[in-house]
Amino acid sequence: MAALVSQLVGLIGVAFATGSSPSLVQTLPLQPEHQWFMPLQGALGQVCRSGFPLFSTTSNHAQVSDHDLSTASLKAQISMVPAGARDALASFLVAALRSVRDFYGATDAEGTYAEFRAMVTVHVELHKLYSTQDGNGDYAYPCLNGLVVEVCHRLVELSANAAALSTAPIRDERSSRQIKDTTRQCVEKSLQVSAAHMNPAEWNSELNRNDSVGDIVWELGNILWRQYAQRRLHQQATELAKTFGALQPSERDRLDGRGFMVAQSTLAQSYYWRGRLGVVLLDFRQSRDWLERAWKACPEDGWQQRRAILIRLIPVALLLGKLPTLEVLQDYDLEEPFGPLIDAFRTGNVAAWRQLLDTHREWLRARSIWLLLFERGEILVWRNLFRKALQIYYETDANATKNRPPTWVFTTAAAQAFEGTGELEDGSVALEDIICVLSSLIDQGLVLGQLSYASRNLVMRPAEDGMGGFPRIADVRPRTVQAIK
Template sequence: MSSLVSTFITHIAQCFTTSSADNLLTSLPLTDAHPFFGPLRQAVTSVPENAISASSVSQQLGFVGNDVKDNLAAFISATLMNVRSRKSFTTLSTEEAYEGFIRLSTVYSEANKLYTMTNEDGRHLHAFMNPMIVSLAKTLVEVSHHAASLSTLPLRNSKSARSIRDATRQVIERSMQISNANMTESDWNAYSNQQYMVGDIVWDLSDILFRIYAERKLHSQSAELSRTLESLTPHENKRFAARGQIVPSTTICQSYYWRGKIRLILLEFRQAKYWLDKAWNFAPKDQQGWKQRRSILIRLIAVNMLVGQLPSEATLREYDLLEFLPLIYAYKSGNIPLWRRTLDQNRDWFRRRSIWLILYERGEILIWRNLFRKTLKTYHQMDPSLPKNKCPTWIFVSATYRTFLGTGEIEDGTIELEDIICVLSSLIDHGLIRGFLSYSQRQLTMKPTQDGLGCFPRISDVEPRKTQLAGQSRE
């Protein structure tokens, strides 16, 4: 066997047996960008393939304990096989890209077998593999993305783009299962001062998985992953308190962002706001964190609008989010045509950020609410002597008619009392108006207040109606 190959095997084994995380990570050539890759590839191609098989590698691991030798030999062998056949991305055919993905996936699977090993007490033996596992996950995502982009096979084919992405997701999910293992209070107190714990990378892995789920619109998996993080034992807040210096704040911020984003997609607005607020507070406040803060703010503005909170114009200008300015004006003034027109004109921009649908479906009813509130306020200002506990419905018909006049919308010139009755009934049903509607008397009866606006609670005080997605179980 080539001396370089033998040296590599011995070196990796020594890094492993001495739990040298940094040396293991820097010595492992996963792609041709690694400085060791070229010389090692030349060496492994000069020896027979069976010379780097798991059984051959195992024979050189005499100093490694029998409990781990076979798994370690399989991992090193898979790494060498990957190096032997790996080619540059730019020259890969579709078949070569798929084979490269399979070889790297095999390396990752063998690494997971080592990573999952525990002692008799259930403690993970190789937590020092944390940096390598994260690096493998990121590299596999990159390699699989390239292989999937080249595949044109039908979805059910094992080499299709969907199958490649599924295999990538599953091998990373296996690492996540290992990392999020719960610990008893006594075990946590005993081991939390160790340099490495498998739980330290649960947020790194979850951020990778969240991105995979988002790209494929796997919202149920994202929601389940979010619940997993929030039910860790010990709780993640306790883990941060004890080992926060090990987990970068940007990683925590990203985790909060993904959890807020999936809550927004699932129409759980208050939970979305909770996590996005946490992400905003964790985001770096320097120039390097501007892009991350902007991504958070886009979703935070959307959810805040749905709970009655609006950003300042200065904030929108600071983060180059002027697309929201017409929406803010329409929101405040109850200008329904402007709201619709802005969403339509910027449909692609909002859709790419997963907020168009919720603004379109959930936002317009708030604009109707604001239009009617503004109408009622004007009605009482014109004649302060009017009763404060009721008002005629014709004022809403008149205001709506003027709002849509000349806009070309379907309501332009066609608004009638029956239409307004339907809108008012919907607002009452959603809790956005608190009162009773009398169709026969054509009036809205409400709780009397000094300003006559007692039927309009603050939007932030209204509990949104819960929505259950298809296939979502009831709790």
């Protein structure tokens, strides 16, 4: 066997036997950018699709035979590894070395699929080892954490190439959908190990270890959330969020005990994905909580990551009455489209709000925030228009009766707001339209009061300034809907 291959196998065996996760990742070349990847291909005698060697064979780099690259052969070279793990580790190394040998950066459907399947085999063999339990029911080899994450990332990369070039029918295993599903299922299997429940005694024994399988649950979750988002698998994303919510010990306890093993950017990304899911599901209150956690966890120098968080946080905060400062918009290059949108929201300019949503529709839709603003935003803009109109009414008429404004105040404000805009309401606003809007605001708790159609006024909750009918948006709680049993 080529000296380089023997040396590599020996180093991996030592790293595994000593439980060194960083050494395992640094030693095994899974990415073409790894410094040993190309030399290892030469030592393994990589061949092109036509069957001819891609590297010249010399005395120093004798081609490795299929017999040499077998479980039995590699097992003999890792005698330092505990006997119970030798077969599984040798099988994993065979799969990994063959994936390196057979990789040539294919640009056709057949070649990219073959490279993808080779990495699936690598993951299968690694998972067998990773999911092995010891006599106490604990996972025996948490030192594989780094390799698991590395293999999952590589699998996602290769699957993207294969799926993009696939022309197979949808039910064929080589189809784009089946390739993506296979990748998703592989990562989900790894996450099941990492998210495994531990009782208090088991958790206490994990606290002082160099590695714990639970350390990578956030990183694996981020890989899955990205896949779910790309494919709009919202149900699967929701189930993943539930998995994190049901962790035993809890996510908070895990972070308190072993948070030092989790990068802040990884944790921020995990919170971000859960906040983004809330945006998609129009649950903007829950979304705001997760996005604010993501913002606090995100490193100060992570400009791109912080900007991505803000793009989702600004809309959900806006719908709860919290406006970002101009400095924040400038610092993160978000003056467009948010600057004009915020101004239209604050001033109650319904026509401008609609036009801006239409103008920036594609940008907002690409970030999953257009529907949220479209569905939940306009009614709040109407509310701000009515609130501003009522303030002006009180300022211009010192004798006005507080807390019982006439409905013509709102009708006049709407008519003036739409005048010359070309919107449907331009020149056609009637009392019935205003009653419909006010009724909706009252129904949602955004206006506290009752409409008197006979006397044509709005009877609001008493307040000295006459604005008792307009509570802070952040204080408005959504109605609880009871299911019929």
